[in-house]
Amino acid sequence: xxxxxxxxxxxxxxxxxxxxxxxxxxxxxxxxxxxxxxxxxxxxxxxxxxxxxxxxxxxxxxxxxxxxxxxxxxxxxxxxxxxxxxxxxxxxxxxxxxxxxxxxxxxxxxxxxxxxxxxxxxxxxxxxxxxxxxxxxxxxxxxxxxxxxxxxxxxxxxxxxxxxxxxxxxxxxxxxxxxxxxxxxxxxxxxxxxxxxxxxxxxxxxxxxxxxxxxxxxxxxxxxxxxxxxxxxxxxxxxxxxxxxxxxxxxxxx
Amino acid sequence: xxxxxxxxxxxxxxxxxxxxxxxxxxxxxxxxxxxxxxxxxxxxxxxxxxxxxxxxxxxxxxxxxxxxxxxxxxxxxxxxxxxxxxxxxxxxxxxxxxxxxxxxxxxxxxxxxxxxxxxxxxxxxxxxxxxxxxxxxxxxxxxxxxxxxxxxxxxxxxxxx
Numbered sequence: 001x002x003x004x005x006x007x008x009x010x011x012x013x014x015x016x017x018x019x020x021x022x023x024x025x026x027x028x029x030x031x032x033x034x035x036x037x038x039x040x041x042x043x044x045x046x047x048x049x050x051x052x053x054x055x056x057x058x059x060x061x062x063x064x065x066x067x068x069x070x071x072x073x074x075x076x077x078x079x080x081x082x083x084x085x086x087x088x089x090x091x092x093x094x095x096x097x098x099x100x101x102x103x104x105x106x107x108x109x110x111x112x113x114x115x116x117x118x119x120x121x122x123x124x125x126x127x128x129x130x131x132x133x134x135x136x137x138x139x140x141x142x143x144x145x146x147x148x149x150x151x152x153x154x155x156x157x158x159x160x161x162x163x164x165x166x167x168x169x170x171x172x173x174x175x176x177x178x179x180x181x182x183x184x185x186x187x188x189x190x191x192x193x194x195x196x197x198x199x200x201x202x203x204x205x206x207x208x209x210x211x212x213x214x215x216x217x218x219x220x221x222x223x224x225x226x227x228x229x230x231x232x233x234x235x236x237x238x239x240x241x242x243x244x245x246x247x248x249x250x251x252x253x254x
Numbered sequence: 255x256x257x258x259x260x261x262x263x264x265x266x267x268x269x270x271x272x273x274x275x276x277x278x279x280x281x282x283x284x285x286x287x288x289x290x291x292x293x294x295x296x297x298x299x300x301x302x303x304x305x306x307x308x309x310x311x312x313x314x315x316x317x318x319x320x321x322x323x324x325x326x327x328x329x330x331x332x333x334x335x336x337x338x339x340x341x342x343x344x345x346x347x348x349x350x351x352x353x354x355x356x357x358x359x360x361x362x363x364x365x366x367x368x369x370x371x372x373x374x375x376x377x378x379x380x381x382x383x384x385x386x387x388x389x390x391x392x393x394x395x396x397x398x399x400x401x402x403x404x405x406x407x408x409x410x411x412x413x414x415x
Contacts, residue, residue: 032327032356039377040283047290 024093031085038081041074076202080192083206086138087191090210091217094132101127101136101162101171108140117155118148126164130242131218139171139214143235146207147175150196157228167241168220174227174234185224211237272298273393276313278336279325280305284354284377288323291385299389306330307339314340319349321392324371326355326362334365341370348399350392354380 045067049059059067102124114120129136140160147158159174180188184195191209208222215222220239227233275292277285285303292299302317304310307330310322322340326333333353340346352373353366363374373388 028357035378036281036284036356043287044283047286 020092023088027085027088027093030081035078035081038074038078042071042078045070045074072199072202076198076204079202080204080206083204083210087206087210087213090135090138090213091132094134096130096132098128098130099133099136101129101140104136105140105160108137108144112141112145114144114158115148118151118158119156120144120158120160123159123161126162126169126241128241129169129239131239135214135218138210139237140173142207142210143171143173143237146235147173147177147233149203149207151175151177153177159228164241168238169241170236170238172225172234172236174225174232176228176232179227179231180224180233188224189222208235211235215239272300273321273389273396274300274317274319275302275321275323276310276319277301277303277323278305278307278310278328278333279303279323279354280327280329281325284325287380288385291380291382292389294382295386295389297386297389297393307336310336311339314343314346318345320396321350321352322346324351324353326353334362334369337366337369337371350395352388352392 049067052059102122105122105124109120144158144160148156157176159172161170161172161174163170180195187193188195189208189212192205193209194203194205212222215237218239220237222235222237225234225236277288279285279288282305285305289301289303292301302313302319304313307328313319322336324333324336328336333355337351337353340349340351350372351370352375353371354375354377355362356377358374358376366374375384375388
């Protein structure tokens with residue numbers, strides 16, 4: 001669905017058509033119906049434990065382990081569903097407008113809440129970019145949460161720098177974590193891809209896939225580089241400052 | 255099939271009048287979730303349940319309620335229709351109304367606010383802690399209303415816990 005339709009005030013708005021409406025309806029049904037059941041699957045084991053405890057039945061050993069495994073998998077299922085839905089909505093169902101990155105970052109950090117021990121240092125030499133209002137939040141959230149989630153220590157440093165260069169906005173998030181071996185630099189942008197066992201890092205494996213899709217759909221690109229002080233990873237996303245600089249604009253994608 | 259669900263008294267350790275709460279949701283799990291959160295709050299709350307607007311109407315014809323928790327998607331209408339019904343009925347127009355939905359669409363949130371909804375919640379972000387805070391606020395608001403404190407009955411706001 002191309003986003004380069006303008007309304008009467010000159011703002012870019014989603015262009016609607018039949019297939020786009022069908023897709024939105026599909027997303028709604030999946031969001032509502034499937035996640036309703038997932039929500040139940042997440043909470044019901046807890047209710048069982050509570051009710052059994054109330055009845056004086058002790059939960060331990062293999063039963064407790066099974067319930068814990070159940071909780072883990074339903075949590076994983078929910079995260080995968082959320083991230084897949086986010087992936088499918090990139091470039092869709094939102095207003096493209098000029099956003100202030102400092103405000104988006106503040107809201108994102110309030111929603112995400114950095115774990116204690118982690119610090120994020122923003123360096124916003126550029127603050128404005130025209131992009132989907134949901135997509136920029138998804139982008140920043142994916143970058144920062146990845147830096148935290150994949151860190152190998154209980155504390156860490158993350159930097160977020162933004163600057164403008166030749167009508168492009170460069171957003172770079174760097175960390176001092178374990179880093180990503182160069183041989184995996186292409187693989188990690190794949191969907192549902194993790195480099196560590198699933199039981200070590202709870203995540204959908206969609207973080208960098210989301211980042212790359214957002215970058216591409218707005219006519220930009222994402223790449224990896226060295227982290228902070230010779231350790232860790234940096235992810236640089238380069239995006240056009242204005243929609244008019246897009247080559248083709250956001251396209252239909254499934 | 256539309257039917258009423260038996261009430262449940264969450265907890266009433268004090269002489270404080272319990273909050274009378276009606277949960278309107280066609281999903282049994284979601285009704286049970288709110289009921290459990292009410293019980294876990296340790297606040298005096300009496301919960302009644304309805305799985306349709308029709309069932310809710312039958313309940314409110316017999317009993318009075320302080321708070322209504324409305325799901326948005328319902329078998330015989332939607333939360334906005336239930337909201338309109340409650341706000342235009344003399345017996346319920348002053349009650350606290352909380353709408354919950356799985357997907358907080360902006361248009362629905364705005365319509366709920368215009369229709370007199372007091373709180374709008376996203377189901378994903380609902381938690382026992384959040385629900386206790388909401389119940390405390392609703393209890394305080396009811397006490398203020400009873401004492402005649404202020405012309406403003408309730409504050410309308412959107413809350414995401």
